[in-house]
Amino acid sequence: MNHEESTLIRKGPCDECGSSDANALYSDGHSHCFSCGHFERGDGETQHYTGRKKVAANLDEYRDADADGGLPARQISAETCRKFGVRVGKLNSGSVVHMYPYYKDGQVVAFKARGKDKEFKFVGETKHPQMFGQQLWSGGKKLVVTEGEIDALTVSQLQGNKWPVVSVPNGAQGAKRDIARQMDFFQQFEEIILMFDQDEPGQAAAKEVAEMFEPGVAKIASLPHKDPNDCLKAGAGEEVIKAIWNAKPYRPDGIVSISEVAEEAEREIPDGAPWWLDSLTKLTYGRREGECYAFGAGTGIGKTDWFTQGIAYDLLELKLKVGVIYLEQPVVETARRIAGKAAGKILHVPRKATVEDRRAALAMISEGDNLHLYNSFGAADWDVVKAKIRYMVHGLGCKSIYLDHLTALAANEEDERRGLDQIMAELAALALELKIYLHFISHLTRPKDGPPHEEGGRVKQTQFRGSNAIGMWSHFMFGLERNTQGEDEESRMTTFRVIKDRNTGQATGKTITLGYDTDTGRLYDADGFVPEKEAEEAYGF
Template sequence: MREADSEFIEHLPCPHCGSSDANSLYTDGHQYCFSCGTYTPAGEDAPTTNRRERQSRMADFVSGAVTALGKRKISEETCRKWGYRVGDYNGQTVHIADYWNPEGTEVVAQKVRFPNKDFTITGKMKEAGLYGQHLWRDKGKMIVVTEGEIDALTVSQLQDNRWPVVSIPHGAKGAKKALSKHLEWLLGFDTIILFFDADEEGRRAVEECAPLFPPGRCKVARMADFKDPSDAHQAGKSAQIIDAIWGAKVYRPDGVLSGSELWDALTTDDELVETATYPWDGVNTITHGLRRAELVTITAGSGVGKSAVVREIAHHLLREGETVGMLMLEESVKRTARGLMGIALNRPVHLDMTPWAELPEEERQARRQAYEAVIGNDRLYLYDHFGSTEVDNLLNRVRYLAKGCECGWIILDHLSIVVSGLDDGDERKAIDVAMTKLRTLVQETGVGLIMVSHLRRPSGDRGHEQGAETSLSQLRGSHSIAQLSDMVIGLERDQQDEKTKDITTVRILKNRFSGETGIATHLLYSKDTGRLTECRPEFVAREEEDDDPPF
C-alpha cells in the first residue's frame, strides 16, 4: 500500500514537538505531525528529515481544526480526507488548505483564505504539487482538475472521496504553468477532465491548458447554470456536477467540428443574410446579388469608368431604400452629389456649368426633386475629404458609417489613394495591412463594402485603355486584394476604338459565393443621359454601321 492511499486512524501525541494531538497515525503505520511537520515512516521512531529544519519550515504555518463547512455543504469526513481545516489568523477565522510536495512526504505550503475571499500563502508554494495530488496514485483511469480548493473538495465528496481530483494553486491565470509543471504526473491518467469556472478566465484557461495533453485524452466539463461545482452543490444541484463530469466532451480547438454534430445545424434554417441587387440583370445572374458582410472589389484600368459604375450602384441601392455611405476620395462631395442627381434625372448635370441663379425655374425644381429623392433623405452619407488619408482614420470613418449611421452598404473609391501618402513607400505592404483591416471590419460590422482598386499595366503593347482583358494577377500592389475579397469585378473598355469606346465589358474575376465567373454583361454609356445601361455589343455596332452612307 502506498502512503498516499492510506487512511487516517487517530490523533496521537507528538514526541518531537510535544503537541498532545497534532500527530496523526495512518493505516499503513506512518505518522505525520501537523504541528511541527515531522514525518515518521511505518516501523520507525525517528523523522526522515532534520527536526529543526522541519520546525523552521512549519513555524509560519497556521493551525486549525477539521470541521464540516456548513455553508459549502462539505462534510467533516471530506475535510479530514483533504486535511482542510478552519483556524484563526490575526484574529480572523480562516480556511486552511495544506499543499504537499509532489512526493507526498510533507506539507510545504498553505493557502489561508479569509472570509472576504482574499487569501495569503505561507511556506514555499514553488515546491508544492497540485492541491490534493498527494492523495492519489500516480496513475489511473481518470482525474478531474478544478480551479479552486473548495471545488476540489466538492467534486471529491460527490464521488465518495474515492476518485482522483486535484486543484490548481493560483487560479485560472496560473493554470497552464501549474499543469505544465506536473504534466508527467497528470499523463499517468488515461483521461484528464478540466472542470474550470464558467467565466471568461476559465474558458481562456481551458484553451491554454487543453493543448498540453495528447489529442483525445483531455475532456472539458461544463455546466450551463452555474459558475463552478461549489455553486451548484450549494444550490442543491449536485447532479449537474456529476453529469458534467461523466458527460465531459473531448477537447477540440475552436472551429473544429465533428461531422456527427452537424445534423441539427443542417436541418435548421440559417439566419437570413440581408441582400440587395445590382442595377444590371446580367451581373445579378452570375453574382446572385450583393450580400451584407461581403467585400466586393471593382477594378479596371485608369479612365475606364470605375467611379461611374459605383455611382450607378449607389443610386440603385438608394432607390431600393437602402442606407449608403460613400467615401469617394478622388472627387469632392459636390461632384458625387451632382453625379447622383444626374443619374436620377437621366442627364449629366455635372457637365452643365450654368450658374444656379440663371437656371430656369423648371430645371431648378427638377434638380431639387432629384436631390430629395436620392440625397436629402437621410439615407446617404458622404465623407468630405480629398486625397490621401491614414488607414486607421479611414477605418474609423467606415466603422462610424456602419455603426453610427447604420449604413448597410459602404462604397470606398479607391484603395490605392488610401495608402499613397504613406511615408515608407512600400505600397504592397500598405495594401496588405489595409486589406486585412478592411476585411476584419466587414466581419465586425456586417456591412457590405464595395471597394474600387486600380490595376497594374498588363504585359505587352495593349493596355487597359485599349480594352485589355482584366485578371486577378493584375490587381495593383498585393495579392491580398484578390485573396480577401469575396467578389472581384473587372471592367474593360477600349477607349480608342470609335465604334466600341462607349461599351464596357463587365467580367466577374472571382465569386466566392457561387464560383461562377466570366463575362456578366456589357454596359453602354450614353452621352445624352450620362447613364450606363445593359446592351448587346453586336447590335450597337450594327446600328452604327447602318448610319453610314451606302456609297
C-alpha cells in the first residue's frame, strides 16, 4: 500500500516508548511513532525503525535530493530555495519531504525534514543549531527573524533575496534559548525585526526575545494574516514589506499608579541573598537582584581570592547558576581555585593535593552544570563581554555574575576615565535589566599620601579607577586592606571595609577582620573566630 496517499487522522500515545502524543494514526490503518520510530502496518504487521539513532547517520538523503525545484504549494520559487539550499527529496523511509539545511562553519551539518502533515524531523548534528539561513549573512542594519523556515523563505523572496532574514530552528517555544546561543551573530545587526506568528504563542515568544536586547534594538512586526507565508498566499505580500518598515520598538509596560503597588509595598521586606560572610550579610541585609557590588584592593591583597570563595558559596550553598569572567586568570586556574574553596583544600599549588583530590573537588562544583566560565585572558572588549553576560543569563540561566576586573575593559580606550564612565553606566543598566547579582573588581590608583595599599594603606572611594562612575552606579563599594610585608600573623590580617552603602547607609565605614586558614585555603571572619583551644575550655569539650 502506498502510505504517501494516506492522511493523518490523529496523534496519540505510543505503547512502545510511552510517548503521550507522538504516535500518528493514518487513514489506511498504519501508524508511526515520531518519538521512537515504531511502525505498524494497516494489516497489523509491525516494524521498528530506530528513528532517533538515524539522526547520527550521514546526510546522503539531503545530498541526493532535488536542488532545482521550488515549493509551488507555498509559492516559493526555485531561486529562493537555491539561495537557502532548500531541497525536496525522499527519506530512507520513503517519505517525500522538504529539506531545510542547517550549517556550521560553512558546511551543511543537519537538515530539518518537513512532511506534508507538518511532521518535522531533524537529521544530522542537531545539538545547538544555528538559525536557518544564518550562513548567508554577516551583519547589517536590519535582520528579520521568523518563527519557521518557510516564513524566512517568504520574507527573503518578497525582498528579492537580497536582505538578511533567518528563522529560529525550534519554533516559538525554543526561540529565546536558540537566539541566546547565537547572540554574537545577532549583535552584528542594528535592528532585529521579530516577525513571529500572530497567534498567542508567537507573540508571547516575540516579547520574550525582545527583552533580551537593549532598548530600541528589537522591534515586533504585525501582520494581517497568521504568518508571512499566509500573507503571500493571500496576495498580501506587500503587507509583509510594510510590516518590516512599520515594526514598532518593543517597549515593556512601565507606568503604574500607586494603588497598583500599594499592596506589595506594605509587605514585610525580605532579606536578600546572603554573602558567604555572615557578618557582611548582617551589615548589608544581603544581596538584591539588579544591584552592583564593587570591590577594590591593592595588588596581592586577596580580592580575587575573596571572589572565588563567594563563587563556591553561591554554587554549593545557594545552588545558584554562576557566571565567571576572570580577565587576568586562565580558566583552568580559576576552576582549580574554586574547587579548592569548595573542598577546603589548596589545589592550585604544586604538591599540596593529589589528582584524586582535584578530581573529587572538581566534581563538587561540576554537579548540576551550574558554573560557567568565560575563556579569555587579559584585556577584553566591553561589547564582547556584555554579550557574554547576556548569554550567561538568558542562555544558561546564571543569576550571579563575577567580573574581574572592570579596568581591563577600558584598556583599549583612548581616554580610560571616559571609557570607564560609559562602561560602568551600561554595566549597572545591564544588572538591573537582567535582575542579577553583579560583582566586579576595580583596580585602584596609588594613594597620594600614607602607606601604599600593599602595606596596609586604607582604601578610599576616590582611589577606584573610574571612581565617579563606580561611586554613582554601585549599590555597595568594598575595600580590602592588608600589609603584605607584615612581620607577624596579626599584622597580615585583612581588613574588609564597607566604603559605600547606598541601601541604608548604616554599613558605611564598618569593617570586618579576615583571617586566612593555610590548611583549608579559606578566608574566615577573624572577629568572630574562637581558637580551637579556647573553644574547648569555653564549652567543656
